[in-house]
Amino acid sequence: MPRVGLNQQTVVREAARLADEVGFQQLTLAALASRLGVALPSLYKHVRGADALAQKLAALATAELATEMTTAAVGRSGGDALRAMADAYRDYALRHPGRYPATQRVPDPADPEHVEAGERAVGAIFAVLRGYGLTGDDAVDATRALRSALHGFVTLEAAGGFGLPRDVDRSYHQLVASMDISFRSWPRTGG
Amino acid sequence: MPRVGLNQQTVVREAARLADEVGFQQLTLAALASRLGVALPSLYKHVRGADALAQKLAALATAELATEMTTAAVGRSGGDALRAMADAYRDYALRHPGRYPATQRVPDPADPEHVEAGERAVGAIFAVLRGYGLTGDDAVDATRALRSALHGFVTLEAAGGFGLPRDVDRSYHQLVASMDISFRSWPRTGG
DNA sequence: CTTTAAAGCTAAGCTACTTAGCCAACGTTG
DNA sequence: CAACGTTGGCTAAGTAGCTTAGCTTTAAAG
Numbered sequence: 001m002p003r004v005g006l007n008q009q010t011v012v013r014e015a016a017r018l019a020d021e022v023g024f025q026q027l028t029l030a031a032l033a034s035r036l037g038v039a040l041p042s043l044y045k046h047v048r049g050a051d052a053l054a055q056k057l058a059a060l061a062t063a064e065l066a067t068e069m070t071t072a073a074v075g076r077s078g079g080d081a082l083r084a085m086a087d088a089y090r091d092y093a094l095r096h097p098g099r100y101p102a103t104q105r106v107p108d109p110a111d112p113e114h115v116e117a118g119e120r121a122v123g124a125i126f127a128v129l130r131g132y133g134l135t136g137d138d139a140v141d142a143t144r145a146l147r148s149a150l151h152g153f154v155t156l157e158a159a160g161g162f163g164l165p166r167d168v169d170r171s172y173h174q175l176v177a178s179m180d181i182s183f184r185s186w187p188r189t190g191g
Numbered sequence: 192m193p194r195v196g197l198n199q200q201t202v203v204r205e206a207a208r209l210a211d212e213v214g215f216q217q218l219t220l221a222a223l224a225s226r227l228g229v230a231l232p233s234l235y236k237h238v239r240g241a242d243a244l245a246q247k248l249a250a251l252a253t254a255e256l257a258t259e260m261t262t263a264a265v266g267r268s269g270g271d272a273l274r275a276m277a278d279a280y281r282d283y284a285l286r287h288p289g290r291y292p293a294t295q296r297v298p299d300p301a302d303p304e305h306v307e308a309g310e311r312a313v314g315a316i317f318a319v320l321r322g323y324g325l326t327g328d329d330a331v332d333a334t335r336a337l338r339s340a341l342h343g344f345v346t347l348e349a350a351g352g353f354g355l356p357r358d359v360d361r362s363y364h365q366l367v368a369s370m371d372i373s374f375r376s377w378p379r380t381g382g
Numbered sequence: 383c384t385t386t387a388a389a390g391c392t393a394a395g396c397t398a399c400t401t402a403g404c405c406a407a408c409g410t411t412g
Numbered sequence: 413c414a415a416c417g418t419t420g421g422c423t424a425a426g427t428a429g430c431t432t433a434g435c436t437t438t439a440a441a442g
Contacts, residue, residue: 003389003438030429041431042390050430106351140357141365144344147352148366152343153335160297161338166331170380174332175339177378182369189365194407194420221398232400233421241399384442391436398429405422412415 004037011036011046012056019057019098027098029053054102059114061099062107065092066120073124077131079180085128086150086176093154100154122147132183142186149179195228202227202237203247210248210289218289220244245293250305252290253298256283257311264315268322270371276319277341277367284345291345313338323374333377340370 014036019027029050033040047053072088073081093100107118125143134142153175155161162168205227210218220241224231238244263279264272284291298309316334325333344366346352353359 006389028429029431038389039391040429041392041433044431045389104346104350104352106354137357140355141362142369144347144353144359144362145340145366145369148343148347149336149340150343151347152339152341155295155346156335156339156342159295161295162335163297164331166328168335170328171332171335174378174380175336178333178336178370178373181376181378182373185372187365187368187372189361197420219398220400229420230422231398232402232423235400236420386441387439389436389438392434394431394433396429396431398427400425400427402425403423405420407418407420409418410416412413 006036006038006042006046008046008056011043012053012060015053015057016060016096016099019102020096021098024098024101027054027057055105055108055111055114057099058102058105059107059111059117061096061102062114062121063117064096064099065089065103066117066124068092069121069124073128077128081128081131082180082183083173083176085124086172086179089150090154090157090172093158097158100158104151129183132186134183134186137189138186141189142183145182146179149175197227197229197233197237199237199247202234203244203251206244206248207251207287207290210293211287212289215289215292218245218248246296246299246302246305248290249293249296250298250302250308252287252293253305253312254308255287255290256280256294257308257315259283260312260315264319268319272319272322273371273374274364274367276315277363277370280341281345281348281363284349288349291349295342320374323377325374325377328380329377332380333374336373337370340366 011032015027015032018032018035022031029043030040032053033043036043043053047056068088068091069085072084076084103121107114109115122143125146126139129139129142129146132142153172157168157172162171202223206218206223209223209226213222220234221231223244224234227234234244238247259279259282260276263275267275298305300306313334316337317330320330320333320337323333344363348359348363353362
């Protein structure tokens, strides 16, 4: 039995590719093993099991998403930064339909890279909101609002939840424009 | 073997209760059968299988949610209606953590009750937005925005995605207040 | 060359879903 | 009230997926 030469990184990366092809829910250890050319139990030499694989995939996807969000906002501010970041967010979800759902897993405190990736993603949003003068409790509320809007939209879109023929790109831009208006006149609490 | 006297409705209703207790993902035919006091394969006399059960549960939950949204908005308009409906939406998701995820399934065209329930839910949002003077393409965009915001928020909340200590109720109210502002100054397209 | 850690394997068992086919309870009808 | 047919229950058996145990062989290190 010649060795294939796997390690945790190769396994997780291939899982990410496979998930994008077949969907996050359809990502199975059997399919992954066959794709990597090994028997299923061999995967256990590299990941603790199906749940641990999902967690590592979450860490990978969250890191990628955080990077794309940060990159998009660099050198911009205000509505410009908001639009660029929102577009990057949705682009990532559309380009990586299998990885995106993984990013919703709450970071595992035992995985520093995962925690750091989550902080980077939230931090990117925080930075954009600072450009609107939002800080403290207001920034927390606004961050939750923005995350909710973006996540909700791409989730509904991916689920096929937008039945009507109206152009989805346009609806997304309108949503982002409305968030821009909201942030400029955010109902302040003085936090 | 004395008969238990099940039918599709009893099975689906019990599935809904069970889902709220253990979670939508943990809803299993085995657990449901044991709860109903029958052997697992007996369920197949009432539902076509696990996927069909999930679909029927989706129809039930969507109908319940649509009713609560509609009821909440009755006799109100504008921001008043928006707040009442949004509160009803989140209340439902919090009271029924197992049913709520089921509502995200796109209605089965072969199930008229499911289709009708979906139309009622979207119609309820449409009606509220008409109070803001939003119609046509603007109403479609605004409906998608509102659905995205509400769905995204309750989904992130249920997933434990809001790590910071800031009060979640308050964040939700701020989100709804910001949507109110958005709808009043919606970036019109003239649709 | 020997030794050893680790990467692969097979075998076996678990849970969950599904299908097939049997039997008994119940409602209907003569 | 007896016979009958429908149907709701059952057991048995097969599939897919995850996991553990324990063996073998590769390949690197001494």
